[in-house]
Amino acid sequence: MVPHKTELSAIVSKLDTEAFSTLVGVCIEGLCGRLETYPDCNLSEEEIKALSNAVKSATETILKLNLNQNQPLPDEWTNVDLKFTELLHQCLEERREDAKLIRKKIILNRASPNLKDYNWDVKWVLGSSNLSSLEQPLASVNFILPGGTSHLIEMTESELDKLIQSLESK
Numbered sequence: 001m002v003p004h005k006t007e008l009s010a011i012v013s014k015l016d017t018e019a020f021s022t023l024v025g026v027c028i029e030g031l032c033g034r035l036e037t038y039p040d041c042n043l044s045e046e047e048i049k050a051l052s053n054a055v056k057s058a059t060e061t062i063l064k065l066n067l068n069q070n071q072p073l074p075d076e077w078t079n080v081d082l083k084f085t086e087l088l089h090q091c092l093e094e095r096r097e098d099a100k101l102i103r104k105k106i107i108l109n110r111a112s113p114n115l116k117d118y119n120w121d122v123k124w125v126l127g128s129s130n131l132s133s134l135e136q137p138l139a140s141v142n143f144i145l146p147g148g149t150s151h152l153i154e155m156t157e158s159e160l161d162k163l164i165q166s167l168e169s170k
Contacts, residue, residue, distance in 0.1 A: 009079040027055040117144040
């Protein structure tokens with residue numbers, strides 16, 4: 001959860017610019033999917049988490065809306081000293097490659113749902129003579145997506161063979 005703007009201002013005011021810059025770098029690492037190792041600073045664990053959430057939220061907003069330094073940050077940053085908001089923009093500018101990676105992750109999360117689970121069903125066919133002439137689905141995969149939606153894919157023998165061959169070739 002992102003802290004209220006007065007809380008955020010109070011938390012940020014406890015840091016010097018170097019500690020804030022380091023914390024922004026750690027947050028960018030986290031948004032890129034890397035390990036977040038927070039520096040030792042004069043903040044409590046709750047304050048670090050709150051500031052980290054605010055920095056991550058602001059970073060995502062900056063990248064989603066393609067904001068520059070002259071454009072305002074989200075509301076919770078309005079009471080924060082201007083040097084810290086400029087430092088946030090500067091850190092993102094210095095880490096352009098990481099910013100591109102974060103932007104791609106944001107777009108992918110918006111564009112495609114993640115797979116939650118899947119179920120395989122395979123039909124048993126007795127007798128080899130029946131199998132060669134059978135053109136009905138032998139296997140089905142049900143992909144379960146977030147939000148309760150699912151997609152069912154059914155495969156005939158030839159489609160199943162192609163799938164197995166492509167998986168074996170990789």
